[in-house]
Amino acid sequence: MPIERTDTFVEKTGALSSFEHILFPRSSLHEDAGCLARFLTNLRYEDIPSDVLQTAKLITLDTLGCIISGTITPLGEKILTAYGTGNQPNGCCVPGTSLRLSPSLAAKLNAWLSDVLDYEDATFGHPSATIIPAALAMAEHLNTTPQQFLAAVVAGYEAGVRVHDATRASPETYRKLAVYHAWHGLAAGAAAMVVSGGSEEQFRSALGHAAANTSLPVWYVQYGRPAHALKANYGQMALGGLDAAICARQDIVGPFSMLSDAERGFAKIIGSDQFDPTHLSAGLGKVWRTRETSLKAFPCCGFFHTTIDAISRLVDVYHIDHKKVDQLRIRCFSRIAEWFSDSAPSSWIDAQFSVQYVSAMALLSIEVGREWYSPAIMASDSVSALMRKIQIEVDPTAEAAFWSHGQCMSSVMISLKDGQHFSSTVAWPPGHWRRPFSASDVEKKFLHNVRGTRVEMHGEQIVETAMNIDRFSSLSELRGLLSTTRT
Numbered sequence: 051m052p053i054e055r056t057d058t059f060v061e062k063t064g065a066l067s068s069f070e071h072i073l074f075p076r077s078s079l080h081e082d083a084g085c086l087a088r089f090l091t092n093l094r095y096e097d098i099p100s101d102v103l104q105t106a107k108l109i110t111l112d113t114l115g116c117i118i119s120g121t122i123t124p125l126g127e128k129i130l131t132a133y134g135t136g137n138q139p140n141g142c143c144v145p146g147t148s149l150r151l152s153p154s155l156a157a158k159l160n161a162w163l164s165d166v167l168d169y170e171d172a173t174f175g176h177p178s179a180t181i182i183p184a185a186l187a188m189a190e191h192l193n194t195t196p197q198q199f200l201a202a203v204v205a206g207y208e209a210g211v212r213v214h215d216a217t218r219a220s221p222e223t224y225r226k227l228a229v230y231h232a233w234h235g236l237a238a239g240a241a242a243m244v245v246s247g248g249s250e251e252q253f254r255s256a257l258g259h260a261a262a263n264t265s266l267p268v269w270y271v272q273y274g275r276p277a278h279a280l281k282a283n284y285g286q287m288a289l290g291g292l293d294a295a296i297c298a299r300q301d302i303v304g305p306f307s308m309l310s311d312a313e314r315g316f317a318k319i320i321g322s323d324q325f326d327p328t329h330l331s332a333g334l335g336k337v338w339r340t341r342e343t344s345l346k347a348f349p350c351c352g353f354f355h356t357t358i359d360a361i362s363r364l365v366d367v368y369h370i371d372h373k374k375v376d377q378l379r380i381r382c383f384s385r386i387a388e389w390f391s392d393s394a395p396s397s398w399i400d401a402q403f404s405v406q407y408v409s410a411m412a413l414l415s416i417e418v419g420r421e422w423y424s425p426a427i428m429a430s431d432s433v434s435a436l437m438r439k440i441q442i443e444v445d446p447t448a449e450a451a452f453w454s455h456g457q458c459m460s461s462v463m464i465s466l467k468d469g470q471h472f473s474s475t476v477a478w479p480p481g482h483w484r485r486p487f488s489a490s491d492v493e494k495k496f497l498h499n500v501r502g503t504r505v506e507m508h509g510e511q512i513v514e515t516a517m518n519i520d521r522f523s524s525l526s527e528l529r530g531l532l533s534t535t536r537t
Contacts, residue, residue: 073254075307083310085331086212087257090205090240091250095197095520098204102338103520106203108492109171111516112345113182114532115499116170118146119420120163122503124398125279129166133159142190145532146503157187157238157292162285167420168402169499172344172352172481173207174214174456175230177237180288181206184238187292188245189525196519196528198245205244207340209257210237213309215329217322221453227321228267231282235264236309236316238291246299256294258304261316263290270351271389276397345481345492348418350402353386355479356460357405361412364464364472372413372436374466380405381445381461383452393437398423406437413464419498489517504534 070076120126130147133155141150144159160183164170171178185202213233239260243253265286271277298304308315310327317325348358357380364370392404401407401423410433411422451457461475478484493513500509508531515528
């Protein structure tokens with residue numbers, strides 16, 4: 051379904067003005083954004099390759115597991131308490147709970163909960179954290195089909211990743227501004243609008259609303275410790291994207307031209323200094339960027355996953371006893387050494403962003419999941435002792451790989467007290483699209499995530515339903531399984 055440039059609104063109507071039309075601006079600078087809007091307008095479930103739809107199902111299942119697991123964390127429980135008074139009998143679900151909320155609030159809570167454990171996808175950020183909640187809430191709100199929902203998930207990735215590419219920043223700017231977070235709201239808006247459906251004018255308005263609604267991109271731990279609970283503020287971005295579609299489908303005009311205005315538009319506002327609008331339409335309908343989705347094997351910052359994998363391999367192969375470890379040396383890129391080296395994390399969120407803490411989890415072979423952050427493990431003397439034995443060094447090769455193409459490679463050396471040394475280098479983490487999970491891997495992760503939650507008894511049914519969702523005529527079966535109040 052390749053997208054080609056068509057006549058603009060002005061060319062079709064002959065309208066002339068000293069001002070640009072806000073939805074159909076005349077400048078060629080906006081052509082690529084127009085192609086993106088047209089692609090989203092015309093996208094149909096039937097047009098999407100089967101493997102891409104399968105990926106959308108896996109993303110959905112994985113994200114639902116992260117949301118459900120998040121509900122029984124200390125932060126998740128506080129979030130549910132804060133918003134639980136907004137319960138509506140016919141509202142949208144918060145998986146793993148009995149809550150029914152307005153579409154906007156359901157999208158916000160589900161996005162926030164999905165990121166609580168930092169266990170959702172890692173595709174140039176965490177787009178599943180905004181795309182799945184926005185698409186699910188809009189699909190429930192409008193009672194649309196599972197096929198429309200899956201098309202929306204794909205749309206969120208196809209639009210969102212291209213906005214990411216178009217609004218990249220130089221390494222110098224990236225060190226100062228969290229530019230790479232900001233596009234997640236547009237991904238949510240694209241997904242919600244494809245669930246809704248509408249005219250090209252409405253899709254253009256939705257993209258404009260989503261760009262304007264995007265919250266300020268914030269850092270995780272750079273403002274001080276303990277780390278704040280918003281993380282990248284994906285909850286607000288999902289809400290903004292959902293609201294964008296709700297407004298656009300009522301013909302409330304949004305600032306579409308903001309998307310590609312180089313001087314005063316979205317890219318400029320979020321701090322991008324390398325805006326290239328051609329990325330907005332690159333390969334639409336030919337290159338399915340959803341295929342580049344990377345899922346997480348570990349509940350922590352994705353920057354650490356190659357390090358954890360390298361340590362785990364050595365521990366498993368050589369049967370390393372953590373009590374015999376004298377030193378662990380990690381060679382990686384500078385961002386980890388500068389921002390994420392913390393040998394005494396003061397909270398469980400800080401621990402998610404401490405390379406020393408998660409490395410200790412790998413050395414101890416502690417079962418992967420939210421168990422990593424239990425009070426007993428956080429307070430363990432063994433964990434504290436291991437963190438003090440870890441040294442972080444910058445590897446020039448890893449540094450170049452990170453800044454040139456976003457690779458998070460890592461090399462580790464474990465030295466034992468008896469003088470033995472074991473080393474390993476990992477280029478790409480498990481779950482990365484170059485080392486993809488199987489469907490079985492994702493299902494196992496989901497079932498572990500829902501263990502101990504209020505929907506654990508329905509875990510297998512949720513897997514079966516989610517992975518075959520397009521065989522159903524509605525989302526009601528899945529919605530009933532996700533809620534602790536069956537309807």
